[in-house]
Amino acid sequence: MVELKDFVRQFTRQDILKDMNIMKLGREFYHVPADLSAVVKRSQVRPEFAGTLLAAQRGGEGLRPSSQLLDILVGTDAKRVIVTRQAEWLCICGRPPLLSSVVDKKGDPQRGDVVLIMNMDGECIGYGKLNDSWGRKTGIITLLYDIGDFLRRERKLKPGKSRPHRS
Numbered sequence: 001m002v003e004l005k006d007f008v009r010q011f012t013r014q015d016i017l018k019d020m021n022i023m024k025l026g027r028e029f030y031h032v033p034a035d036l037s038a039v040v041k042r043s044q045v046r047p048e049f050a051g052t053l054l055a056a057q058r059g060g061e062g063l064r065p066s067s068q069l070l071d072i073l074v075g076t077d078a079k080r081v082i083v084t085r086q087a088e089w090l091c092i093c094g095r096p097p098l099l100s101s102v103v104d105k106k107g108d109p110q111r112g113d114v115v116l117i118m119n120m121d122g123e124c125i126g127y128g129k130l131n132d133s134w135g136r137k138t139g140i141i142t143l144l145y146d147i148g149d150f151l152r153r154e155r156k157l158k159p160g161k162s163r164p165h166r167s
Helices: 002-009 034-042 067-074 085-092 149-157
Strands: 022-025 028-031 052-058 062-065 080-083 102-106 114-118 124-130 141-146
Touching (some): 002 052, 002 062, 052 067, 062 067, 067 124, 080 085, 080 124, 085 124, 114 141
Antiparallel strands (some): 022 028, 052 062, 114 124, 124 141
16 A cells, blocks of 8 residues: 555645555555445455556556556646647657647646646546756656557567558
8 A cells, every 4th residue: 555655646745545445456456435345355255356446566666557546646736747649649659758749737847757648638648757857848758657558568468469451
């Protein structure tokens, strides 16, 4: 639970987890509604998952947040940047956004801050670390997670399958 609190603290000082019933199952943290939590606790079989996935522990690399946790962070005072449509697509493909593609920022993010990366529709597409000062337009935001990550990992798991042919 400490790992999850530390992860959230990178973005906001608001205690967004205090009213949540958090349950750790294996290496994953879930937000479990009270009624489901009672069923899980009475069960003699340990479930694989329950409720809404918030984050999963990665071997010594810290936590990998779920998109749901990032969406929860959007509702806080978390520092964030809003990027252009082109940068949004590149970010989803795993490419770090350039500071020149940032059209707006909230919470006064500075060099070294961890920020949510948002598209122009207000949706969180990932998070990263601001590596350069705002005066350097050629600087980048190091991408730590983006919503395309899952699809890239899935493709790596199926080495025998070829991609569909584009015509």
